[in-house]
Amino acid sequence: MGCCNKLCGLKAGIGAGIAVAILGIILIPVGNNIIRETVTKESVIEPGTTAWENWVSADAPVYRQFWLFDVQNPLDVVENGSKPKLVEKGPYTYKTRYLPKENITANPENHTISFLLPAGAIFEPSMSVGSEEDSVTSLNLAVAVMSGLYEHNINYGALAFTRRTVREILWGYKDPILKGTLGLFFPYNGTYDGPYSVFTGKDDISKVSIIDSWQGEKKVSFWNNTYCDMINGTDGSSFSPFLDKKKPLYFFSPDISRSVSAEYERSLNLKGIEVYRFKLPPLTLASPAVNPDNQCFCTDSVVSKNCTLAGVLDITSSRGQPVYISLPHFLHGSPYLVEDVEGLGPSEEHHVTFLDVEPTTGFSLRFAKRLQVNMMYGPSKIITVLKKVKDYTILPIVWLNETASLDDKTADRFKKELLSRVDMLETVQFTLIGLGSAAFVLCTVAHCLVSRNNNKLVKHCFWFKGV
Missing domain, CATH: 1.10.287 (Helix Hairpins)
Structure with a gap:
């Protein structure tokens, strides 16, 4: 038994x-x-969810770091047509996006929510190499504007290069000839981006955070082309949950007046949280000869060298002044962009744009948006000081790194509440x-x-x- x-x-x-x-x-x-x-419930943009708390006002501080290019040989450039010799000065760091969204209005009829994004910048001396009053020799913004926008014979009696403070170059100064304020990012403080309208994900979580309209329009009107004028994806701060690493992420950037995509590169550990790193691919600013999708972004035969130039985006139509956007140090650009000046060293590690996204929720937990602002000068019969210049040169003025990463407190809360x-x-x-x-x-x-x-x-x- x-x-x-x-x-x-x-x-x-x-x-x-x-x-x-x-x-x-x-x-x-x-x-x-x-x-x-x-x-899915916590990712919907509505009061009471985890997504709502992060969406209204980001917990992690966002910083914009600026590196300005100091021209060492301005007289030699103008008088002898020599290559500009550049020395990078920076970072000069500002805290941005510290203001919560305003005019938040729910639109239940189409499951969207609209808002304004206020702009503000506070200088952070402890994160900078010097003060805002440091001086830099750079291309005279007035000369760049005049040569780019005027076709009539004008004897503009100003220096091609001028020495200005960091504050003046970035945020603006009164130009004595044009009788207006010039600055790469003027106006900024006290202004608003938007209004935006984005999907809440209430009816379809795959659409959460996708932009429905920007400034009241479903598309932009800068490129005069249906494809290039499309507003695709989110603003980059979050995406739909349950990411598929095989699929690119799309986001719209007002800074470059267009939508772009990012591709999965690798998985990383961020404060005990697995994230997918998505990077801007080299084809983003490739020449139309390599990437035919970029043909409609080619708007000027002189700047683009008959649409064979890679690495530069002409955003004159959206900025109202001749401004050319690239990746820092002309990363992934045509070789002669780097060869036309001295002092550049493109680096994938330091100059590429990336997003670190938590795959289950779709929240961007760390990012670095890196862009370079360039202006052009060249031989001119209408600008006296440019008569001896031999060829057109796209000159780097400043590059920026807008970055943020969740802190320890936010990481712990994120892991506790959801993961x-x-x-x-x-x-x-x-x-x-x-x-x-x-x-x-x-x-x-x-x-x-x-x-x-x-x-x-x-x-x-x-x-x-x-x-």
Whole structure:
């Protein structure tokens, strides 16, 4: 009876192990559904969700770092047509995007929400190499504007290069000839970007954060082309949850007046959170000869060298002055862009734009948007000081790195409020499968051993009786 009880108990153990393992397997789709429902609910842009708290006002501080190019040989450039010799000065750092969104208005009829994004910049001396009053020799912005926008004979009696403070070049100064304020980012403080209208994801989570309209329009009007004028994707701060690394992420950037895409590069660990790194691919600013999709971004045969130039985007139509955007140090640009000046060193590590996105929620937890602002000068009959210049040169003025990363406090809250639930469900699933499998194996092995011993005992009894 003892052996029978053992065998019965072991059989029960095998059954229980199978049942527990099956329960763990069954919980996988159930748990996945719970995870998906939880993440979907928390990703909708509406009051009370995790997404809402991060969306209204970013917890992580956003900084804009500027590196200005100081021209070392301005007279030699003008009088002898020599290459500009550049020395990079920076970073000069400003805290930006510290103001919460304004005029937030829900539009339940089409599941969108509209808002204004206020602009502000506060200088951060502790994160800068010097003060805003540091001086830099750069291309005279007035000369660049005049040569780019005027076709009539004008004897503009100003220096081609001028020495200005960092504050003046970035944020503006009064020009005595043009009788107006000139500055690469003027006006900025006290202005607004938008209004934006984005989808909340309430009816379709795959559309969350996607821009429905910008400045009241479904598309931009800078490129006079249906494809190039499209507003695609989000603003880059978040994307739809449950990312597929095989698919690119699309986002719209008012700084360059167009939409771009980013491609998956690798997975990283950010403060204990797995993130996918997406990077701007080299084809983004490639010449139309290499990337035909960029043909409609080619708007000027002189600047683009008959649309063979790679690495520069002419945004004159949106800025109202001749400004050319590139990646810092002409990364991924045509070789002669770097060769036309001295002092540049393109680096994938330091100059590429990237987003680190948490794949389950689609939240961007770290990013670096890196752009370079350039202006052009060249031989001119209408600008007296440029008569001796031999060829057109796209001159780097400044490059910027707009960056943010979640801090320890935000990371801990993110893991506690959302990822811990996911981890707990996965732990329960695999624990049940593990325990059930272990019980099944152990009880099966024990059952075989007991059964074999019983068989030996029976044979021994029959042999003894025979004797």
